[in-house]
Amino acid sequence: MTLVPRTLLWRSFILISLLMIISVTAWFQILRNHEREPRARQLAQMVVSVVNLTRAALVTAHADKRRALLTELSDREGIRVYPTEPGEKLLPSPDTAFVNMLHAEVRRQLGDDTRFAAGVGEQHGFLISFSIDDDEYWVLLPRERLERQFPWQWLGWTALALLLSLISAWLIVSRINRPLKALAAAAADIGKGITPAPLPESGPAEIETLARSFNQMSQDLARLDADRALILAGVSHDLRTPLSRLRLSTEMSGSDEALKQGMIADIGEMDSIIGQFLDFARTQSDEAPEPVDLAVLAREAVEHHLRLGRAVQAKLDPVPQMSLRRMGIKRLISNLVDNALAYGEKDVCVATREADGKLVLEVLDRGPGIPPAEAERLKQPFTRLEIARSGSFPLHVGAGTHEG
Secondary structure (H helix, E strand, C coil), X not given: CCCCCCCHHHHHHHHHHHHHHHHHHHHHHXXXXXXXXXXXXXXXXHHHHXXXXXXXXXXXXXXXXXXXXXXXXXHHHCCEEEECCCCCCEECCCCCHHHHHHHHHHHHHHCCCCCEEEEECCEEEEEEEEEECCEEEEEEECHHHCCCCCCHHHHHHHHHHHHHHHHXXXXXXXXXXXHHHHHHHHHHHHHCCCCCCCCCCCCCHHHXXXXXXXXXXXXHXXXXXXXXXXXXXXXXXXXXXXXXXHXXXXXXXXXXXXXXXXXXXXXXXXXXXXXXXXXXXXXXXXXXXXXECHHHHHHHHHHHHHHCCCCEEEXXXXXXXXXXXXXXXXXXXXXXXXXXXXXXXXXXXXXXXXXXXXXXXXXXXXXXXXXXXXXCHHHCCCEECHHHHHCCCCCEECCCCCCC
């Protein structure tokens, strides 16, 4: 079982969808990388300004007012100042490209001895070290002042735009696939011997040209079939008149009786072959399907042969009605029974039954059978086994065979 869809519609839609998703992802990464450096410089400038202002405020403030200053910075700006302590436990900053770029820019402006941390003791945030005389301090900035909130709103708009693009892609691909699907169905009808309705000659130029060419081909094939059936029926009908005269002359001649009977048999076989040609021509007609009881048609065929004194048995189980071409099915049953009586020796039986939701018609005989390798070839009209050409086994298949 393959996960790759087989239809052009789904393959095209999935391909376009993947291209759209890859395009959106690529643009997101490009934008993210492009704005990373300017944002790092901007944040670094803000951090440097906070550190410099804090240092300047502590240096210039009176000693008894420094505590109030630190309290006000913490309450109003969320900025806290702590003196560094030996052996204090520091939480390292995240090792990411953006943070490293930020650290490098801050060190460039404040000095290479500037240290950074993500936390000290129980305090967590963005910590930067600075010195006043020989004393070192930490400035702690709230993390939310440096970390950018995820742009959920922009993500929503991006998802909406992507969804609308996918819907549009589906509509475009389905519009292209619809005439191709109709073309495939019409081609399947032609394969079944049905002349399909003309395809709409509209849409893009390529689809319009394809539909016009297919309609022309369908009309040409229908005309050729009609001409072939007309010629076949005309020739077969015209041949029967001289055959009838020839048979009458043979029966009235005073020739040897054995020779005369052989000639009459040959004429009868020729007439039978012409009848099969006529049946084949009629099979190509536009007989409309109708609800048919297959068991009833089979019983009528058996009764017809019984009236002619032929030994035909019936084993007809009730079957549901199905939409079939009545005359075509009658000719099919008649031809099968005639072949079985002629070449199946004896014990011919016609049976109907239902199996796995399908109707089954069987004409059983005790003839020599057909080699499996020849079975498919003998389904074609006017086809015989090679052994039949010598006359020892004249099996004739398919002249009136018709599937409903």
